[in-house]
Amino acid sequence: MADNSKSFSKWGLIYSPNPSRRCKRRWKKILQALKEAGQPFDFVQSEGEGSVERLAAMMTQNGYKTIIVVGGDAALNETINGIMHTASPTGVHPALGIIPNGYANDFAHYWDYHTDDIEDTIARLQRGTRRRIDVGVVAEAADTDSRHYFLNCLNIGVVANIIHLKRTNRNFWISRMLADALSALQLIFKRKRFSMKFKVNFETHEKELTTICIGSAHGYGQTPSAVPYNGMLDISAVAQAPFTKTLNGLWLLFTNRFLSYNSVKFWRTKGIEILETHNAPIALDGRIHLTDATHISIGILPEEIEFLV
Numbered sequence: 001m002a003d004n005s006k007s008f009s010k011w012g013l014i015y016s017p018n019p020s021r022r023c024k025r026r027w028k029k030i031l032q033a034l035k036e037a038g039q040p041f042d043f044v045q046s047e048g049e050g051s052v053e054r055l056a057a058m059m060t061q062n063g064y065k066t067i068i069v070v071g072g073d074a075a076l077n078e079t080i081n082g083i084m085h086t087a088s089p090t091g092v093h094p095a096l097g098i099i100p101n102g103y104a105n106d107f108a109h110y111w112d113y114h115t116d117d118i119e120d121t122i123a124r125l126q127r128g129t130r131r132r133i134d135v136g137v138v139a140e141a142a143d144t145d146s147r148h149y150f151l152n153c154l155n156i157g158v159v160a161n162i163i164h165l166k167r168t169n170r171n172f173w174i175s176r177m178l179a180d181a182l183s184a185l186q187l188i189f190k191r192k193r194f195s196m197k198f199k200v201n202f203e204t205h206e207k208e209l210t211t212i213c214i215g216s217a218h219g220y221g222q223t224p225s226a227v228p229y230n231g232m233l234d235i236s237a238v239a240q241a242p243f244t245k246t247l248n249g250l251w252l253l254f255t256n257r258f259l260s261y262n263s264v265k266f267w268r269t270k271g272i273e274i275l276e277t278h279n280a281p282i283a284l285d286g287r288i289h290l291t292d293a294t295h296i297s298i299g300i301l302p303e304e305i306e307f308l309v
Helices: 021-036 051-061 073-084 106-110 118-127 158-170 176-190 243-254
Strands: 011-015 041-045 066-071 095-100 130-140 143-150 153-157 194-200 203-215 233-239 264-269 271-276 282-284 287-289 296-308
Touching: 011 051, 021 118, 041 051, 051 066, 051 073, 066 073, 073 095, 073 106, 073 143, 073 287, 073 296, 095 106, 095 118, 130 153, 143 282, 153 158, 153 194, 158 203, 158 282, 203 271, 233 271, 233 296, 264 271
Parallel strands: 011 041, 011 066, 066 095, 095 296
Antiparallel strands: 130 143, 130 296, 153 203, 153 282, 194 203, 194 271, 203 233, 233 264, 271 296, 282 287
16 A cells, blocks of 8 residues: 655656567556555656657756656666756756666666566655766767767777667567577677777777777676766776687676676776777667767766766
């Protein structure tokens, strides 16, 4: 039974659906759990790519103090971009929360939110415990007025391709485990290299890399030591390795020991300049983006926004 004596502030709730039947069933359970918890909310549903960002901007502009997104990393990325690009009438960013319900929920998992713990997730969000967290910022040299934001990580190279492949595979109604396995096979057999030039900690590096990850949090296992509230970015750059070492690297990635892989170079810094990518794909929080960018700067905004933990 809901405790009607409780008084909760109204949430702005954004639902970002995806085609899987499981996520649609979970959404119905989420709605029921919200009602049983006595949580007031205004609800909008996204209609496709870019829609979540527009809805988050609208809620920010309308003065909502708390925005909750029901979705995965990509929906969370659109939400933070909508918030950051919009002035709030209160002069303060709305607090941000998530009910994980997407293809990938890496940032939610960092905070120990899980898709099957719906009632517990809502109870935690209602308690209103907040933590100020960092926001990553990306600027293209060719468009200095343009800014893109991320919470988890930015990937350049093969892993960005894999992220896209995983999302594509799951659109074909196959299981998450099978989609991840197919994506891993793509990584093993494609083994593509990109000529990248970047500047970090005042040093310029020019390397043949399979992938580079700039993470404020776990970064899908590639920046496992990153902390989203220390004002720093973790960077891992992976050189191409022989086939057997690639298999070993995948095993270390899946067992959370990625930084012990001997083909990985690691830095911790407040910023990095990517000077050349040679058309390597780029993804922000699992969302393919900036595919034509050649010179970008990535930095961090320390403790920029409140996140419900």
